[in-house]
Amino acid sequence: MTQVERTPRTDSSERSFRGLAARVSLGRRFTPPSTEFLMIASTALLLTVFGVVMVLSATSAMAVADGQNPLDGALRQGVFAVIGIPLMFVISRSPIAFLKKMAWPALFGAVALQMLVFTPLGIEDGGNRNWIKIAGFQLQPSEFLKLALAVWIGYVLLRKQTMLNTWHQVFIPVVPVSALAIGTVLAGKDLGTAMVLVLVLLGCLFFSGVKLRLFIIPVILGVLSVLALALTSEDRMRRITAVCTDMSAYTDNCYQSIHGMWGMATGGIFGVGLGNSQEKYGWLPAAGNDFIFAIVGEELGLIGCLIVLALFAIFAVGVFHIIRKTRDPFIRVAAGGITVWIVGQAILNIGVVIGIFPVMGVPLPFMSQGGTALLAVLIACGVLLAFARTLPAAERGKVSQ
Template sequence: MTQVARPPKSESARSASGGLAARVSLGRRFTPVSTEFLMIASAALMLTIFGLVMVLSATSASAVSAGKNPMDGALRQGIFAVLGIPLMFLISRLPVRFLKRMAWPALFGSVALQLLVFTPLGIADGGNRNWIMVAGFTLQPSEFLKLALAVWIGFVLMRKHTMLGTWHQVFIPVVPVSALAIGTVLAGKDLGTAMVLVLVMLGCLFFSGVKLRLFIIPVFLGVMSVLALALTSEDRMRRITAVCSDMSDYEKNCYQSIHGIWGMASGGIFGVGLGNSQEKYGWLPAAGNDFIFAIVGEELGLIGCIVVLALFTLFTVGAFHIIRKTDDPFIRVAAGGITVWITGQAVFNIGVVIGLFPVMGVPLPFMSQGGTALLAVLIACGVLLSFARTIPAPEARAAERVNTAGRGKVTR
């Protein structure tokens, strides 16, 4: 048989097909985002803006007393917000396969950055050596280590997701490498950040779907490590065993905790008014940092606290929807670790302010003063938003179901 050659496409046909491809590509760019994307992005933006307002209120009094610009703290925080918010949306456009390729480089880079605290760039504060000074800004490298650890564990467990029934496949290399990374933070005597990193590791293991008997072992090891570190430090044991329910230990161990509770109590339901806090006038240490939630309670009352809790709930629900709906084990594990980090750290911080936990030096995500912490959390939200883009919007899912049903009818 002779094969008849197809005539070449005309210029108009090629132009039409090219235009159609361009329209399809452009249409994909403007497809509606998922509900999870909107929940996480809106919660992150509102918490960041709320945090900037509260940092301005909490730090203005101490800045004036020190002869500085009352907006100095908020302006420095605002620089990181201006950098972090566009970066969050830029990272949200990255494909998931790129994030997978960056797992190992991100972990090595964050550990190397953390090791800089032991160089002349490192500075100590409150007995912890966990910061570096760069170009006049104080940076905390361990904040980036939280995100890098979650993404790295997600990548490793994704590649081994069919072999997670045996303990050595679960533990190696996740537990040894995580222990080394956490050890760089513990070397600087920052137990609070180390506890959050342990939570990230445990959260990743939990959402990877490992068997319960295998999950209990790292939980036990993590709890025993924290207890050992607490028992071997006189300062940590002093804060943990302090009883702050009366005034007998007020000056020595409970000064900060009691003033945080007093600030919350004096706010009542509606608060004393934005900017009218009394505790920020030198009474409450770290009013703009670890105890900013006490200033929220004092100035905005119970209503303000409920708003903050509602925004964190919105963020958590959106993140858990991603974990529940995705079929990619990398997304499930990494998103689980990031969610446990941000939500768990918020629970720790608020628990410290209301007196449920001892003072641990853990900031409130999005809101506490600290540019590195804000930048790291916004980057982590960008990773979650990238994951959320893999979850189709409700309209797209409905259209897909209609198309699938239509193809089924035609086939029959």
Template structure:
């Protein structure tokens, strides 16, 4: 009679041996500290340098008038520093998120940003200089339109990525991209902010361009936007006054009205010369130049740090552009190309527009200098956009290894 053994067979170990666990831990730790691409370093370093430089210039531009008003000289820079402390970690957290996250977040992000922008039409909205584009909650003001720029870029990337095989036909290239973009810009124009609306249009145009849409198809949104800008300018006395003052060669006639801010901005730049008056020695910031820490902070940079300081700022934005457009060039993913191109055009285009206003190349439009101007919402949105670029930079395909060219000494000798 067979005997059945009651002994249980030996069980497999429940965990890997200690040496395997140690190896896995080293692999995971190595992934965290793995070398990053040059694009990652370019974007992250310029974002941090411009943010820190902006804090210094905000302190310089606001401390004198705050002291004269009986306030603490560090109030403005401390408020901006709080947003920097929030935005910089958000940038690096965003850099760790996968591409799939940004694709899934596109539609919810655009809906949430549009709903937030519509709050300006409620009792929470705050009006300033004819524009109602701020909300105030518990004494804290925010400009929701800043988040529309990033949300629109991500949404366009997702939609155009899904339709990439059909973009040769105009109806697939423009629908739903054009109608949704018009609705998004409409939520901003409801508050009267034409400057931000122009930036949103540039973001949409850049997204279509980097998706590979035929250039003749882009004539449709270009024509519509030009007609819309002309209509909105003609139907606003405030906008027409700013445009006419910009075109008026006799600036003495409008010095105390529409030309006042732009003239003091150009005088501040001219007064700095090549090396500037020195950090903290601006004269225009003593209540001569309105919005010295906001839209016209570049004038204070030119006055205190001179042409050299202005060139340094332009060089940093150039490096940021190189990092962003290198991502466009190296990526094989249309979603990455569209979003990275749109963000790059947004940041660099807005910087050039702000500097052009200070130089009196454009009429006053009320757009901040990215990373540098005072404004917490603007700073957080542009840092978060930089985080999206950093996430793309982490997922770039490796560069092809350079082929080694044989030196003459390496060649086989001829018998």
């Protein structure tokens, strides 16, 4: 009789517990995202949409002149945006443990994909062999290598967290493996992408807390590689040594740089209006690609340029908050490497457009025409959003496993 009386109470307790667990689980699903999540996601979306609009404006004129559909460039960019944006949010749900497990496979896969450029699938353009063509689609594997390298270095340095004061523990295997990965890009003579990969390596080392004296070997190796590739190429030396301050000497070496600056100067403060650029009518090479920021400056003026710069700044602030708040070394290092890649590449691209750096063929993240580059950046943002989801746990003193 006593046992019969206990059973209802037990069942009632179990039902109450299950109901409580269900409410807690449902509450977690509807927990509002962190401020960092919103900053990264919103700036990525705004820059991507802004980029598709500017690609349409920059490419439509020459498409019409060539007898093509003026929407072709924007449609191709839009397809990758439609694929990449949902993929970004799907990846943002990934557990950190899963991202850690994918570090080695992602690096091997990215290097294997990069090696395809040296097969009959490879395409050479402008002296660089850094593209492949599969089923009618042209891809740039090195874009995925940037993300894979950042995640892999974060995972390796996580395993060596207590040994980062010893130079050989930092050096092996991070520097040799990174050098081999970067070497596959250098073999295709793409110096601009190789420089970005070197920045990713140095950024990861910096955010891992490695002592500055241990940077000497990677920096020396990076500088020597860049110098060797520059000195052995007549075309690169021509671009590096060109002085483009004389606007009357706009032929040959300075043609693209000066037309980019002319476009920026023509825009003034408010621009000539969206779609009204003159430089895109065949005057400015790569108007939709590496020099799209010049079209932004011409059509939308200083105001448009400042908006783009502000969006990148908000993006960087969001990621740096993640780096500052997290207690997981993997998140800190990988997020630092990804940020150095995206923000550093944006600085390099804009520096080229305004004449600070020589032309190096580095696209503007989110905005330049190029489906592979856009897809890789959106996937990287998905990884950053996954990191941002761990912040409430990190702030309670928990480290994601």
